[in-house]
Structures are given as C-alpha cells and as structure tokens.
Amino acid sequence: MCFGLANQAHAEDGYDLWLRYQPLESAAKARVAPAVRYFVASTDRPIIAAAADELKRGLAGMIGAAPSQREKIDQAGGILISTDEVAFEVAGRPSGLGDEGYAIRTRNVSGKPTIFIVAHSDVGVLYGVFRFLRLLQTGQSIDNLDIIDAPKLKVRVLNHWDNLDRHVERGYAGLSIWDWQKLPLHKDPRYVDYARANASIGINGTVLTNVNANADILRPDYLQKVKALAEVFRPYGIKVYLTARFSAPIELGGLKTADPLDPAVQAWWKAKIDEIYTVIPDFGGLLVKANSEGQPGPADYKRTHAEGANMMADALAPHHGILMWRAFVYAAENAEDRHKQAYTEFQPLDGEFRDNVLVQVKNGAIDFQPREPFHPLFGAMPRTPLMMEFQITKEYLGFATHLAYLGTMWEEALQSDTFRPARGSTVAKVIETPIDAGAATGMAGVANIGSDRNWSGSQFDQANWYAFGRFAWDPDAKAGPIARDWARMTWGNDPAVVEPVVGMMMGSREAVVDYMTPLGLGHLMATGHHYGPGPWVSDLARPEWNPVYYHKADAAGIGFDRTARGSDALGQYAPEVVEAWGNPETIPEKLLLWFHHVPWDYRTKSGRILWDELVTRYDAGVGAVGKMQADWDGLRGKVDTARWAEVRDFLAIQHQEATWWRDASIAYFQSISKRPLPAGHKPPAHDLEYYKAITNPYAPGQAK
Numbered sequence: 001m002c003f004g005l006a007n008q009a010h011a012e013d014g015y016d017l018w019l020r021y022q023p024l025e026s027a028a029k030a031r032v033a034p035a036v037r038y039f040v041a042s043t044d045r046p047i048i049a050a051a052a053d054e055l056k057r058g059l060a061g062m063i064g065a066a067p068s069q070r071e072k073i074d075q076a077g078g079i080l081i082s083t084d085e086v087a088f089e090v091a092g093r094p095s096g097l098g099d100e101g102y103a104i105r106t107r108n109v110s111g112k113p114t115i116f117i118v119a120h121s122d123v124g125v126l127y128g129v130f131r132f133l134r135l136l137q138t139g140q141s142i143d144n145l146d147i148i149d150a151p152k153l154k155v156r157v158l159n160h161w162d163n164l165d166r167h168v169e170r171g172y173a174g175l176s177i178w179d180w181q182k183l184p185l186h187k188d189p190r191y192v193d194y195a196r197a198n199a200s201i202g203i204n205g206t207v208l209t210n211v212n213a214n215a216d217i218l219r220p221d222y223l224q225k226v227k228a229l230a231e232v233f234r235p236y237g238i239k240v241y242l243t244a245r246f247s248a249p250i251e252l253g254g255l256k257t258a259d260p261l262d263p264a265v266q267a268w269w270k271a272k273i274d275e276i277y278t279v280i281p282d283f284g285g286l287l288v289k290a291n292s293e294g295q296p297g298p299a300d301y302k303r304t305h306a307e308g309a310n311m312m313a314d315a316l317a318p319h320h321g322i323l324m325w326r327a328f329v330y331a332a333e334n335a336e337d338r339h340k341q342a343y344t345e346f347q348p349l350d351g352e353f354r355d356n357v358l359v360q361v362k363n364g365a366i367d368f369q370p371r372e373p374f375h376p377l378f379g380a381m382p383r384t385p386l387m388m389e390f391q392i393t394k395e396y397l398g399f400a401t402h403l404a405y406l407g408t409m410w411e412e413a414l415q416s417d418t419f420r421p422a423r424g425s426t427v428a429k430v431i432e433t434p435i436d437a438g439a440a441t442g443m444a445g446v447a448n449i450g451s452d453r454n455w456s457g458s459q460f461d462q463a464n465w466y467a468f469g470r471f472a473w474d475p476d477a478k479a480g481p482i483a484r485d486w487a488r489m490t491w492g493n494d495p496a497v498v499e500p501v502v503g504m505m506m507g508s509r510e511a512v513v514d515y516m517t518p519l520g521l522g523h524l525m526a527t528g529h530h531y532g533p534g535p536w537v538s539d540l541a542r543p544e545w546n547p548v549y550y551h552k553a554d555a556a557g558i559g560f561d562r563t564a565r566g567s568d569a570l571g572q573y574a575p576e577v578v579e580a581w582g583n584p585e586t587i588p589e590k591l592l593l594w595f596h597h598v599p600w601d602y603r604t605k606s607g608r609i610l611w612d613e614l615v616t617r618y619d620a621g622v623g624a625v626g627k628m629q630a631d632w633d634g635l636r637g638k639v640d641t642a643r644w645a646e647v648r649d650f651l652a653i654q655h656q657e658a659t660w661w662r663d664a665s666i667a668y669f670q671s672i673s674k675r676p677l678p679a680g681h682k683p684p685a686h687d688l689e690y691y692k693a694i695t696n697p698y699a700p701g702q703a704k
C-alpha cells in the first residue's frame with residue numbers, strides 16, 4: 001500500500017484534518033528515520049492492526065517510507081507496539097495506565113535504543129501510536145522517550161444531533177455523514193476516517209442520533225445499519241450509542257403508555273435492549289432527553305427523572321450498557337427562572353439513580369451561550385455521576401463562519417471552583433472523581449461534523465472537535481497547548497505560522513463574547529435558527545424564549561437580578577460563590593449582567609459607566625475580528641492557497657456579522673438607555689427598525 005502519496009497528490013481542502021502527516025523537514029527526517037525503520041506488532045488483532053496501519057501511514061507521510069513489519073525486536077531502529085508481558089518486562093511497569101492508558105518509552109535492546117509503545121489493552125496501544133505520531137507531527141524529539149498517559153474520564157463521546165433524513169440539528173457542515181439509505185450494504189470509506197480522527201484524540205464513543213429522538217432508529221432494519229457502523233468503528237475503540245425516545249413503547253410497541261413503572265413498558269424496553277445487544281454485542285448504551293422542549297418523559301406519568309432513567313438503566317445493566325440522561329430540562333408553564341429549573345428538578349434526586357446512569361449536564365444552566373457561569377448542579381449531586389456536555393457546534397457563536405476556538409471557554413468552565421465540598425473542587429475535579437470506585441465518569445460533545453469536505457464547516461472549527469477530545473481525555477488540560485498542537489498539525493510547524501494562528505485562536509472566543517453578549521449578557525440571538533442578533537424579541541409564546549427575558553433592559557438599567565433580591569438562582573451555588581458573586585463590586589465583571597441588574601451609569605472597573613463600557617466592548621469585539629483578518633492576511637503564501645482563501649472569506653463574513661451584531665445591539669439598547677454614544681464610537685449604520693426587519697428564514701441548522 002502506498003501511504004502518504006495522497007497528501008501530495010491533491011490540493012489540501014481540510015479533509016485530512018490534523019492527521020495530515022506532511023513530510024518532516026530533511027534534518028528531522030534524517031534524525032527520525034533510523035529510529036523507526038521497522039515495527040513489531042501482532043496484527044491479527046483488529047485494533048492493533050489499525051494501530052499498525054496508522055503507524056505506517058503516518059511514517060510514510062512524514063519520513064517518506066513506511067516501516068516494515070518484523071517478528072521480533074532484534075536490532076536498532078524499531079518500534080514495538082504491544083500489550084504483552086514480555087514488552088512490559090523490558091519497558092518497565094508504569095503504574096496508572098488503567099484500561100486505556102499507554103506508555104511510550106525508549107529502552108535499550110541489545111545495547112540499541114528501541115521505542116516501546118505499551119498498554120494493558122489494544123486500544124491503549126492505538127492511543128499510544130497516535131501520541132507518538134503527534135510527537136513527530138508537532139516537531140518534538142523522539143529521543144529517550146518516557147511518556148505515560150491515561151484518560152481521566154471513562155466515557156468520551158460525541159453527540160450527533162443527526163436526524164434520520166440526514167438533517168443535522170444545529171449543524172453547519174452539510175448533511176449528516178450517516179447515509180442511512182445506503183447502509184448497511186454500503187459503508188462510506190469516510191466512516192473509517194471519522195473513526196481514525198476520533199481515536200487520535202481519545203474519543204471512545206459516538207451517539208449517532210439526535211437527542212430530539214425518532215423512535216424509528218430502534219427498529220430492526222435501522223439496527224442493522226447501526227451494526228454496520230459499529231463494525232467500522234470497533235477497530236478504533238469506538239462504541240456506538242443511540243438516543244431513545246421515551247415514548248417508543250407506544251410508537252413502536254403499540255402500548256398505550258410509556259409509564260416507567262408499568263410492567264409492560266419495562267418488559268418492552270428490556271426486550272428492545274436485549275435485541276440491540278444481540279445485534280451489537282458491544283453497544284455502548286442510550287442517551288435520553290426527556291420532558292424538555294416538548295420531548296416525552298416520565299413526568300408525563302407523574303414519575304421522576306430517576307424513575308424514568310432507572311427503568312432503562314435496569315434493562316441495560318446486564319449488558320454493561322450505560323444510560324446518559326440529560327439534565328437540560330426546563331418545563332413549559334414553569335414561571336421559575338429557567339436558570340434554576342434543572343437544579344430544582346435534579347438536585348433532590350441525588351442518590352436515586354442507578355449505578356449505570358450518568359446525568360449529562362450542560363456546562364451552563366441556560367444553553368451553550370458564548371459565556372455562562374458554570375452549572376450549579378456540578379458539585380451539588382455528590383452521589384450521582386455527572387457528565388459534562390459541551391457543544392462543539394457553534395449554534396450560539398456564529399455558526400461555522402465565525403472563528404471561535406472553544407478551548408478557552410471549556411477551560412474556563414472546567415476550572416471554575418464549585419467550592420463543593422471545599423475550595424479547589426473545580427468542575428473538572430467533580431466530573432473526574434468517580435462517586436465510588438469504578439463508577440462511570442464522562443464528557444459529551446455535541447458534534448460539529450457533517451458531509452462538507454472539511455468535516456466541520458470551516459477549517460478552524462476542526463480545532464473545536466480536536467480540543468473536545470483532548471479535554472475529554474484530560475479535563476485539566478489547558479487550551480493554549482491544545483491550540484498549539486492543533487495549529488502545528490493542521491497548518492505546519494513554521495513558527496511564523498504557528499504563533500499568529502495560536503494568537504488568533506486564543507483571543508477568538510472573547511471577541512465573540514464582546515460583539516454578541518458582553519459583560520454577562522446572554523441568549524440574545526434571533527428566534528429559531530439563532531443566526532444574528534434579536535435582543536428586542538419579546539413576543540414568543542414562552543417567556544424564557546424571549547431575549548428580553550434575559551437582558552431585562554429598562555430605563556433604569558440592564559441585567560437579570562439573580563441574587564436573593566431577584567430570582568435567587570445564585571442561591572443554588574455554594575456559599576463562597578454566593579458571597580463573591582452576590583455583590584456587583586466583587587463578581588467577575590464578565591458575569592456582571594448575568595446576576596445583577598445595574599444602572600446604566602454604574603461605574604465599571606475601567607472607570608467608564610456601564611453604558612459606555614457596553615459600547616466599548618461591542619467595538620472591541622469588532623476590532624478583534626479586524627485584527628484576526630490582518631493576522632491572517634500576513635499568512636498569505638505561508639499556508640496552502642485553498643484553505644487560506646476559505647479562512648480569509650470566512651473572516652470577512654465574521655467581520656460583517658460582528659458589525660451587524662454591534663450595530664443592532666447598540667441601536668436597540670440605546671433606544672432604552674437613551675444615552676449618547678461615548679466619544680470616538682460611531683453610531684450604527686442604520687436605525688433600529690432596519691435591524692429588526694432583517695429575517696433569515698433559510699439559515700442552516702434549524703430544529704425541525
């Protein structure tokens with residue numbers, strides 16, 4: 001097989017993601033080549049075979065020759081990939097590898113250096129191989145290696161919000177890659193590349209279908225299609241999961257009820273789940289969105305979330321399957337601040353869920369906003385495994401055309417101190433620490449993957465898929481080094497490229513916050529598709545669907561009072577947080593308007609009054625996009641033309657839309673604050689009515 005040639009044969013379009021395996025510089029090649037001339041592996045095992053294939057592919061691309069396979073390590077220049085005792089005898093016995101970790105160590109064999117990539121499981125070996133390739137891709141030395149690494153979370157899954165008709169809810173990268181009509185007989189080769197990419201960052205599961213679920217996916221014919229995908233993913237250590245519609249016993253089973261305490265309903269789920277495992281023996285489990293935004297659930301029968309979840313969990317348990325039950329609930333006709341509803345409903349259920357249930361909690365209590373405080377449930381359910389749900393697809397951060405690296409946002413959420421049970425109990429620590437030995441832990445990311453050649457809708461959105469995997473592996477990871485690794489692998493190791501790219505990425509999310517929702521504002525997007533600004537919207541059926549519900553701007557000021565004087569959502573946090581955030585003077589200014597209603601002339605940290613500060617932030621956001629454009633222009637000729645031009649065009653769209661956000665927001669809020677613009681800030685290009693009249697009925701990704 002001729003690995004690597006494809007890289008040179010076609011112009012780059014982003015399809016290769018961060019696994020481009022471009023030729024190393026000649027000096028590096030000369031250093032590396034002798035060390036990796038051959039490898040030893042037992043390739044009769046599918047996962048080891050996949051690891052060996054990747055090693056060959058990567059080295060063929062980077063040094064121009066694939067290593068040859070040998071029976072045993074007997075001379076210099078070799079790599080041993082193995083789970084065998086004998087390999088550990090030479091490589092040493094590192095502790096802490098667990099089921100999925102690996103060690104990469106250089107050891108002398110017959111006096112000559114040899115690279116050992118060892119693990120207790122085949123998938124650990126696969127992860128080790130990807131790590132080894134990353135060292136080469138990012139220009140690091142492979143001399144005297146001594147690396148030990150293992151994932152801190154067990155369940156590291158993508159959530160595809162993909163419908164069976166291939167529409168992707170909140171998808172900005174084309175159609176669903178799952179071609180249900182052609183499955184199971186035709187398995188698109190792209191599925192293998194999808195699995196490789198995921199395995200390279202440690203993702204070990206994928207929920208194929210939308211949380212707004214269609215019961216048909218559980219029909220026997222669809223299970224055959226799911227089985228075909230499971231077969232493709234298995235050699236990459238990836239399990240498949242499905243979403244379960246709570247009312248499936250009625251829709252598919254013809255029952256009159258889906259009441260979780262009804263024996264016939266329980267029997268239906270048990271039989272269905274047994275059937276799934278007959279077809280797919282290593283099926284991962286189910287994900288459920290219940291009693292939220294119109295989805296059916298146990299509350300329809302006056303049962304709790306725990307009663308609903310446990311019914312399915314009991315049916316999954318004999319197969320070692322897990323049930324992920326979402327905490328993203330807010331009920332119709334509930335007058336309580338939406339911020340409070342998930343906590344109100346779930347926290348009292350702490351300890352009532354079965355061992356194989358993971359309650360899946362979004363990073364913030366509202367909904368994937370450009371900035372939210374951490375969700376108050378983290379730390380508040382010590383007897384329930386909680387998993388993190390991040391949104392990789394940028395529903396609220398400008399879709400695919402806005403450059404926004406989410407690593408900084410996720411680091412901010414994960415490093416937030418819950419103070420539960422004590423100082424230092426960050427969200428990362430909460431989700432990493434099993435509630436008892438062996439209990440499940442996990443992280444889910446709502447995928448940004450579609451049929452576009454570049455997978456994610458834009459080149460830079462690939463970084464968010466990449467970063468999600470790295471944070472799921474290690475929730476204590478840092479956004480900066482992840483951005484740097486991605487930039488090196490995706491755009492090359494030239495510092496004149498890497499530095500500006502990383503600089504753009506690291507400031508990009510804050511730019512979005514500034515031009516969309518500065519100072520703790522949130523949920524001001526246009527109705528339905530969430531494309532562009534709609535802060536004036538006030539006529540939707542449910543109060544909490546309206547942006548005016550969130551900003552509460554009036555003649556006196558702006559912001560949502562969530563302190564004890566207001567909705568007291570703040571009271572759901574630990575006392576230390578309440579104390580720090582309960583006072584507008586001590587709350588981090590970036591969260592000010594999330595928790596406080598403050599006067600327009602409130603004095604902010606900069607010395608400016610709030611209104612002037614708001615306008616300054618909007619302009620800073622637009623300015624930051626202009627700076628990214630200038631930085632990117634500086635890279636013309638330093639990266640390949642097609643990808644460069646795509647990014648240039650998308651930055652131009654982002655600049656236009658950032659300006660739209662800035663102008664529309666200022667026009668609207670000025671109609672309420674009645675204050676002049678601070679000196680040096682120009683008025684919006686049009687009047688408020690102009691912005692209100694903009695409609696975008698065909699914006700992508702809508703729920704349907």
Ligand code: BDP
Nearest residue numbers: 169170211212289328367703
């Ligand atoms: C919201 C999305 C909606 C999802 C929902 C969810 O707008 O499409 O169904 O989250 O997470 O942000 O269930």
